[in-house]
Amino acid sequence: MPTRAETMKAGLLESSEEFVVREVPVPVPGTDEVLIRVRACGVCMSEVASWKSGRRQPRYPRYPEVLNVLDWDFPVEWRERDYPVHWGHEMSGEIVEVGEGVADLRSGVRVAGLGSRGFAEYCLCPARYTLPLDATIPFTHALGEPIAAAYNAARRATIQPGDSVALVGCGFMGLMLLQMVRLAAPRVVVALDIRDDALDTAHRLGADAVINVAREDVYGRLREVLGPRGADVTIEVAGKQETLDLAGCIAAVRGRVVIAGCHQGGPRSVDVEHWNYKVLDVINAHARDPQVYFDGMRAGIRLLSEGKLRMDRLITHVFRLDELDTAFRAATEKPHGFIKAVITPGT
Numbered sequence: 001m002p003t004r005a006e007t008m009k010a011g012l013l014e015s016s017e018e019f020v021v022r023e024v025p026v027p028v029p030g031t032d033e034v035l036i037r038v039r040a041c042g043v044c045m046s047e048v049a050s051w052k053s054g055r056r057q058p059r060y061p062r063y064p065e066v067l068n069v070l071d072w073d074f075p076v077e078w079r080e081r082d083y084p085v086h087w088g089h090e091m092s093g094e095i096v097e098v099g100e101g102v103a104d105l106r107s108g109v110r111v112a113g114l115g116s117r118g119f120a121e122y123c124l125c126p127a128r129y130t131l132p133l134d135a136t137i138p139f140t141h142a143l144g145e146p147i148a149a150a151y152n153a154a155r156r157a158t159i160q161p162g163d164s165v166a167l168v169g170c171g172f173m174g175l176m177l178l179q180m181v182r183l184a185a186p187r188v189v190v191a192l193d194i195r196d197d198a199l200d201t202a203h204r205l206g207a208d209a210v211i212n213v214a215r216e217d218v219y220g221r222l223r224e225v226l227g228p229r230g231a232d233v234t235i236e237v238a239g240k241q242e243t244l245d246l247a248g249c250i251a252a253v254r255g256r257v258v259i260a261g262c263h264q265g266g267p268r269s270v271d272v273e274h275w276n277y278k279v280l281d282v283i284n285a286h287a288r289d290p291q292v293y294f295d296g297m298r299a300g301i302r303l304l305s306e307g308k309l310r311m312d313r314l315i316t317h318v319f320r321l322d323e324l325d326t327a328f329r330a331a332t333e334k335p336h337g338f339i340k341a342v343i344t345p346g347t
Helices: 045-053 146-156 172-182 196-202 216-225 241-250 272-278 288-303 322-332
Strands: 007-015 019-027 032-040 092-096 110-112 124-125 131-132 164-168 188-193 209-212 231-236 252-257 283-284 313-318 340-343
Touching: 007 322, 019 322, 032 110, 032 131, 045 322, 092 124, 110 124, 110 146, 131 209, 131 288, 146 231, 146 252, 164 172, 164 241, 172 188, 172 231, 172 288, 188 196, 188 216, 188 288, 196 209, 209 216, 216 241, 231 241, 241 252, 241 272, 241 288, 313 322, 322 340
Parallel strands: 164 188, 164 231, 188 209, 231 252, 252 283, 313 340
Antiparallel strands: 007 019, 032 092, 032 124, 032 340, 092 110, 110 131
């Protein structure tokens, strides 16, 4: 059985683009919490932008306070970051200790969790958002939070058999979504990106057609694949102004535009006249309720255990805890073949 140490190594961001590994006390689980020995923690693109800029995302209220929108402070702005910062929310590992009130989890159980501070040898997680894993699932594949986000986006897209689907963005989230979208039996799925290596992976994972928007005639190719109507469902995954613009342009009249990308760094503009004229249904596929996230994680991990969600082609780069800056640099620069970086503390 895993046992808890007194101190641990943690990767702390101490200035822009500078992680430092420090020896810090191992946290003690409180009531309804579990202590996890972290075996893997993914690098999220929402963290990468802040790592590079030295600014933090707007401080929106957390759930459930986020529901009281009239109590928010406006304007909500990016600010200079206070250091040090301890990130990491895509973790999996083994329970080493449970807090008071935890009855259905025990030490030694392999889990994925919705927690924080996962760039460390140990982290805490609420027991109610901790999911046991099959022994067959590698820790590096069991990144619960992004799997949950992808599953919830696919669910919100409400794809019907026979629909035509355009997927704008073939990073880690996009390629998970591609596999989940295929399960709904669409007529055709077209993947769009600017990287040939990512598009090659999309094709291998089931995309019927792939389009490099940086060098191909996007609209001509889409006419060949979809016909002149455009896509019944367009899923924007890249989180950029230009991909949001493209999604609105290629969506069919009375089509659905699903915003699954993590948009950060400031406001976005939308041609509402164009979107109105097309009678588009616009769906924000993000969740804020942690129970919705956990339900999505449970369903997504089930797909993983059933072999319907493949991660072997997606987890392309694995790093030690003392290589956090290298991992974040890879996520920024995206060398050939890059899809996802994962940190493995303790190796």
